[in-house]
Amino acid sequence: MDNEGVFYRQLPKVELHAHLNGSVSSQTIEKLIRQKPHLDIDHSTTAIGKGQQRTLDECFEVFKVIHKLVDTEEDVLMVTTDVIKEFAADGVKYLELRSTPREVKDTGLTKKSYIETVIKAIQQCKNEGVDIDVRFLVAIDRRNGTEVAMETVKLAEEFMLSSDGLVVGLDLSGDPSVGHGKDLLPALQRAKNCGLKLSLHLSEVPSQLEESDLLLNLPPDRIGHGTFFHPEVGGSQSLVDKVVKNNIPLELCLTSNVKGQTVPCYVKHHFKYWYQLGHPSVICTDDKGVFSTDLSQEYQLAASTFGLSRKDVWKLSQQAIDCIFAPEDVKQQLKQKWNDLHTQVFK
Template sequence: MAGLATQAFDSLPPHQKSFLRSLPKAELHAHLNGCIPLDCLIKLALDASKSDGPQPPLVREALQILKAGLNLNRIEDGFKLFPAIYHITSTPKAIALATSAVLDFFLEPTSPGVPPQCVYMELRTTPRSTPHMSRKEYLSVVLGEVVKRGGKASLIVSIDRRMSPQDVAECISLAIHFRNSGQPIVGIDLCGNPLSGNMKAFHTLMDAARDAQLPLTAHIAESERNTAQDTAEILSWSPRRLGHATFLDADAVLKVSREKIPIEICLSSNLVSKTVESLSAHHLRSWLELGHPVIICTDDTLLFKTNLVAEYALLLARPPLGLGFEEEEIRRIAQMGFRYRFHESRKTWNAVQKIARFKN
């Protein structure tokens, strides 16, 4: 780790580092394929080359970029690396090893006496069909690793904006199937390149997920080029949480604030992707001033060279490295991660759904 958040963590005195490490935290916005530790990804690439021959150019180039350090000029630039990562994790064995490594990264101590980054996480991933496995097999393998964590982890099934409605329907159907079979699937996510797709085509499918008691978290208004119509369509699905919400228009801000929809905040992601000008200009502070619920998350730890403890360091460190929050305020923010997780939401979901339908 050598990113902006790590610099903030390194600036802290020992007692504040200890405070952040020991603070109970929940990670609710972490993408499996964007969080694979680099050493694991390199090993998987080498293993693939032994069985499949030399690494394709896209894999070699992606590994060189990740080793050297990613420098994004636009949020869309990060998406160019994922075809290589998908190629490396295209077999059941590879995705199992990758999932296990990601869960270890978040949930296991990094060294003796050092607490794990978080005590609970909702990992998210898009089911992929490859020459080596179906979407159902992909989900089964990932869930197999999640179950091993004994309740410390759950899974959110991601829907990519570039998918056809038929593919979205398949993913939602699989999520419902595995959830009804007792597997720890707790919700649906909308993700992918924010400028792709026609979201109106997904409306009835998202209604079906909601009717099946699968709450939605949606990446929304990530780019200044996202339209008010796109944002309004996603909000019409009654999402239970929002990812980023960086460029909400005035009407959307009113709706989100009125309904107290929690926002998943990924500070390093926004800074590296240049969707915010600076840490001091980040929209986190304005939401907190409104008393709005927020959850601090990592997004893609591999791409943005961060971890959850370091993201919290961006709150605690003094400016310009951090926002200079007090420990008690950070403690309250951390508690929101547990309050707004999906893990226990089904108990009250029927009541929430009635309210959402009444509002719409």
């Protein structure tokens, strides 16, 4: 690895937008495929390699394949443990994983046992001394409508109270072309009222301005993507003003947006727009497995594309601490950790 690569790997990082199933590495997929030969799955369908691109629809097809492979508590435990250890190996010191609780009738996996198993994996890694603080966001899949969304919020509430601070919030995700945010407002409002933090995928595709406007009134605690907010890409100044007024951090995923074709190329990524505004923006991976990337690569890409110095990059990674959903004492511990690591990284 060149010096540049070493710097980014050693840089302590915060990952706030990582879908569990999309983060499963090709090594873990290999293990799952070997365990389930009857599924006859072609590995090339599960990751999008260097220079490859797929439409957003095709990206969602990849998830269907991964869901077929991950359908028991044992699978969920292995996958979560592997993902956590890979993020830790990449220098990530604080991670918020997100996933929609799933049930699989044939294997006895329930939505509740799904969340319990993710929490078990987090605790196991902690007990093994893996150097990473991991929290969990329970995800609402917008495709499943109002009723399921409310069920999901109730589950998240229950675990927020019983998971010893590991369940910190709620994610709204799923295929952005399906459903409308207004149907999910009651569930999101309930979540907010009971103290769950909200991270919402907003304006991931161009046609969502009205929905984004509506959901920004909640307001969410963080925004996933926000690709089409700004006027230069057909958004509106009033959306930008709402985001800025409420100081809502954005979770920005460069490779995901370019490979998923919602952004034409790295140079045109909206990171530049928000960074120049001085607005809190956190670099994230989205789906490191599906998009064949890791957080070190994403930081390096942002730096080389937008001319950021190592000092700028350090500041970006440090400022991400203020955007986490864990409480104030955890933020203070992380800031101390960054201070302790500074000399090592800049030696």
